[in-house]
Amino acid sequence: MTTSIVLEDVTKTFKLRYHRTIKQVSFAKMRGQETSSVFKAVDEVSFKVEQGEAIGLMGLNGSGKSTLLKMISGVMKPDAGQVLTRGRIAGLIATGAGFHPQLTGRENLYLNAAILGMSERETNRKFDEIVEFAGLGHRLDTQVGHYSSGQNARLGFAIAVHVDSDIFLADEALAVGDKPFKRKCLAKMREIRESGRTIFYVSHAAGQVRRMCDRVIVLQDGRLAFDGGVEEGIHFLHYDGDDEEELADEETGDDI
Template identity: 55%
Template structure:
C-alpha cells in the first residue's frame, strides 16, 4: 500500500514564559532571580512514524504527551522545528470545535468558508451543500450566526463539512466528545464508511471504547516520544499498565 503520512525525526519546541507582565519581570529581578525568564519545552522529540493508505491509527497518551501537537503537524496547522512531515492526498478533519468558522457569519456562509479552507471549490460546496446541511441536522439554524450555536451544533456542522470534502486523510482530536450519543453513532458510521473506501484515519482520544471501534493500530506517546507502536489493544494495554 502507498504511504499516506511519512514523519521523519520530528522535533517541536515551545517557549514557556515564567512571567506574564513587565511588573512581574521587575519583581523577578528585584528578588535576585537574574536567570532566563523563559525556557524551551520539547513537545515532540525525534518522532518518526509512517502510516499507510487506509490505516486506522489512534494516537494515545496522557495529557501533555504530544499527541495533539503531532496531529496538528499532520494537518499542517503547525510547522516543525526540525524533521519532516510528508502527506499524500487531501487532509481534512476536526481538531478544534469551530476551527475555521467565523462567529459573525451564518452557518450557510461558514459552510462555504470552511469548505474552501479544506480545499473544496465553490462548485463542489454548492453540489454538496444540501447533503452537508442534512447530515448536520441543523437546517432550521443554517442562516443563524454561528456565535449563537452550541458546541454540539458547531460539531455537527464542522463534521458535516469535513466528511464531504472527500478527504484522503481524516483527522479527529477528541472532538466527538462534545456530541450527543445519536450523533456520535452517526459520525462513527461515517468514519467507518470512509475507511471502507480506503481513506486513512488518525484519531487522538482518551475514549478507549471509541478507539477500539474505529482503529486497528495504536501509537503511544510519552513526553514527546513514541514508546509503543502496535495493535490498538497493545497500545491501550501499555497505557493501563503504566
C-alpha cells in the same frame, strides 16, 4: 502498499513565559527568578503510515497528540525533522475552528469548507448532504456565536467528513455531541475507513479506538512510547477498564 505519512525525528519546541507584563519580568529578573522556559511538545518522533491504515493516536493530556496532528496537517511546522504526506488532507483538528461567531451557520459552512480546500462548486454540490448531516434545521441561518458546543461540533464535523481526501485527521471528533449524533459520526467514520482513506484519530476513548482503528500510537511527554496493536496500546495506557458509553451496543448491530 503506498506510504501515506512519514515522520522522521520530528521535534516541536515551545517557549513558556511565566510573566505577562514587562514590569513583572523586570521584578522577576531583579529577584533572580526564571522568566521563561523551553519544552519539547514533540520530541524526535518517527513512524510511517501506509495508505488505508486507521491509526489511533493516544496518550495522556499534554503528551503532544494535538501538536503532532497539527504538524501532519500542515498547520504547524516542525522545528527539527520532517513530515511527509501523500495526497489531500482533510479533517477536524478543532471543533468549530475557522468559524466566525458573527456569521451564520450557512456562511460559515462555505467559509470553513474553503479553509478545508473545497471549491465553491464542490461545496454547492455537497451542500444539502452537509446540512442534512449537521441536522441544524432553521438554526443554519443563525449566527454561529449563538450555537452551543454541540451545534458547533455538528457543523464542523459535517463539513470535514464531506471533503474528498486521501488522509482524514480527527482530534477528539466525537468528544462533543449527543448520542444519536455520535452514532451518526461513527457510521460516517466507518464509510471513510472503508473507502481506503488513511485515518489518524486522536482519542482518549478506548472503545471508539477499538471500533475504528487497527493500530495504536502512544505518546508520552512528547516521545513515541508505543506503536503496535490496538489492544496492546490500550493495555499500555492502562485504559483496559474504559467506562465510556459503549455506543456500538446502541447501534443496530453494525460494528466497525
